[in-house]
Amino acid sequence: MRAVLGRINRVLLALAGLVLVALGGSVLAIGLGAPAPSWWLHGGRHDVLLDEAERTRWRDEGWWWPVVLAVLAVLVLLCLWWLVAVVRRRRSAEVLVDTGDGDGAVLRGRALERALTEEASQLDGVAQARVLLTGRRTAPSARIRLRLEPHVDPGTALHALTTGALTHARDAAGLAALPSEVRLRAVKHRAERVS
Structure with missing residues (x-):
């Protein structure tokens, strides 16, 4: 969507x-x-x-003003829908954690993002990690961007991420699943002159 x-x-x-x-x-x-x-x-x-004849041409017709108002109302509603769709918060503000006793706790989305970011950054060969938590509070998902050092195998880094940081975050929040989109990019080092 x-x-x-x-x-x-x-x-x-x-x-x-x-x-x-x-x-x-x-x-x-x-x-x-x-x-x-x-x-x-x-x-x-x-x-x-618009000259005066064009401005007053339809003024005395009974259908003119209802049509003008209906068209303007539809335009306003479409513009409001567009604005809400563009401005809508993409980040998940909180995650509902099942505590197991019938009640629930609320975990701030930024705290889970920070924890995931720190753990992913500590993986071998990861130069930088960014995590964005999206979705509903009962079913969050993660968007993760990793910048890898040139010597790192992307498959190995992805496996370490899924078995490490993502599994820990899912277990800590008591989630059945934590769907994630991971984007990997290699760090490009500039050539340096050796003297």
Whole structure:
């Protein structure tokens, strides 16, 4: 769902940008004295956007104002939905831990992220680790980025991560599963001159 929202967001932003650039650029060019193309709505530089006849044309029709208000309401709702989808918190703020006695405890998501990051950073050959906890509080998932030293086998580092840090985090939080997306990248060292 998040990938679909990301694509929709990019497409809508691109379309809105293209429309604004095309219209704004056209208005600016005509305002600066460029000749108006044949398809342009208005004749020249001093022409108004809506003259009085165009502004009052539909005012006395009974259907006009309900349609205008309905279209504006739909646009506002779509914009609000878009804003919520973009601004929505992607990070899991807390994890519900089953304590085994019928009650539960709440573990801060940042604390679990920090613990995972520290343990992953201490793995052999890991130069840097970053962990982001996402998902619901009852079913969290992790996004992990590891920067590996050039001499490290990625399969070995991944196995060490899954059997070490991820297993410890899952067991400590009392989770049945902790789905994770791990991205591995090698550290690139700059060549240095030896004298």
